[in-house]
Amino acid sequence: MNKILILSLALLFGISAQAQYAYFGNRGVISFDKISYTRAQTREMMKKFEEAAPGQMGGRHFWGGDINNMPDSRTERMTMYFDENGSLLMPEVSDEENKDTARGQARAGGGRGNRGGSSMSMGAVSVHGGGGGAMMMRGARSRGGSSKVLYQNLKSSQAEVQVELDDKYILKDSLTNITWRFTDEYRNIAGFECRRVNGATADSLYLVAFYTDQIPVSGGPALSHGLPGMILGLAIPEMHIQYWATKIDYHNEVIPNDWRDKKTKAMTLDDFAKSVGRFFQRGDDSGSAKKSILEQIIY
Template identity: 50%
Template sequence: MIKKIYLTVLICCWYGLSLQAQYAYFGSRGTISFDKVTYTKARLRQLSNEMNSKGMDRDGGIMDYLDKMPDSHTEKLKFYFDENSTVLMPEENVGSEKQSNAIKMTAPKATSANGRGGRFQGAARSGPTPRGQFRGGAKNGKVLYQDLKAGTAAIQLDIDEKYILSETLDSITWRFTEEYRNIAGVNCRRVNGATKDSLYLIAYYSEEIPVSAGPALSHGLPGMIIGLVIPEMHIQYWATAIEYTNKLVPSDWRDKKSKKMELNEFSEIFGRYMPRNRQNESAKKRILEQLVY
């Protein structure tokens, strides 16, 4: 009799665990805290090498900044997601002054514009003076929005006035690997990707969050991207915490006074203040990449 009771209890426990695994909760709404790590010295060194190869920094002025800057700086970001949309924005008042100073150190006067790979450090204004700096959108930085249902994106940023730049979500070609790791408490799979402009990406996604999205307008995988590396730009995004909620993505990130413009149109205006030898399609693509990543 005791054996029968013991066996019945074991069966019930096994059946209960099976049901729990079968109907495990995969949250499709919540927030993810990201660390965006930018390797400033590597970016500046890469910029200097490019300019030297083109005879644009013969006195080596850029290299004088290397000893004055940290190896990297980290920006705290908050990523809101639901089934249909996402918003990525800086956390409010988290080391913003320190990060701003680190960014300014990477922008010597002679380098208001440079190539891909995070090598555009300064920012030209759309107004008369072409040496303005991006001050971002809401909450001390730029805001990236994805409409996953419509396949569109918007970028809000502040130069001399605020802009909301609209764009379609371009497809990314992904190749799956058999490498796995745990990030922020969830299991992830590595994939290698390339944009239509051949920018190489490394992403770690998790099907435990069934939303096809990620930071920096990344998307196109069967789950959430919670780790993203852009080697050429010396930038990495890593999730540090995930919180599930029942709330939709907030809509109050938009500034009603922002000037609406297409992303390509903004790139055309911005490119007018670049050196003549840089006014080409390749340079415009690099501007777009800098705005996104």
């Protein structure tokens, strides 16, 4: 009888230990690789310029260079903090990259002189933080990276995006609604089993996402959300951009709250889109320009 009791207790504790081992937390840090297919992006931008001003683009030559000599893609390392209430995505920049940027800005007079339509179209929107991760964000300005900070509050369905153009801005708005359709395709990403879903925004931007229910937070990169778990893979075919998680670390801390620059101007995404329409291609109507700028800001 005693042997049976001991065996039952051992099995009970074994099941408990397995359940504890299978637990996945809802606070941590995810490292992402953001891949921008720069040659395809540039070809598409050239096409839009050519449609607006026929014969002025010089075929495959663009701003004095040959598009065929461009790198096919650029990979940026991103860091996303998450907790049960939301997520915070920012670029990861090394100390060496910060030094390179400082030298580049000194040669270019601080890097603020470029006011042409190309800066926003190529995604070279820069951002400065105000503490905590601030120094991490300053290195991407001269590299044309997506150096912006994106915060989403999943409880209130609100988003904040910090960017710098002529001035520094905190852009606030509600999270974009995304309609998701589930598939039976699965993929392992960073050691997690992820299910594919196809999504579309209200303005018909197509998304492909891979999420895992092993991280019980309904968030993801680029303000993606709305699935029963964390998005570890995200592709935006129209913009030639992809996000892929490479590493997940759990901890007990909430999202850092000192990332906002105190000198930023607060406005809605809608107002920001109207105020910087001059940075977009000639020939765009207001609706197209608004859609384009919002996509560049978010993705």
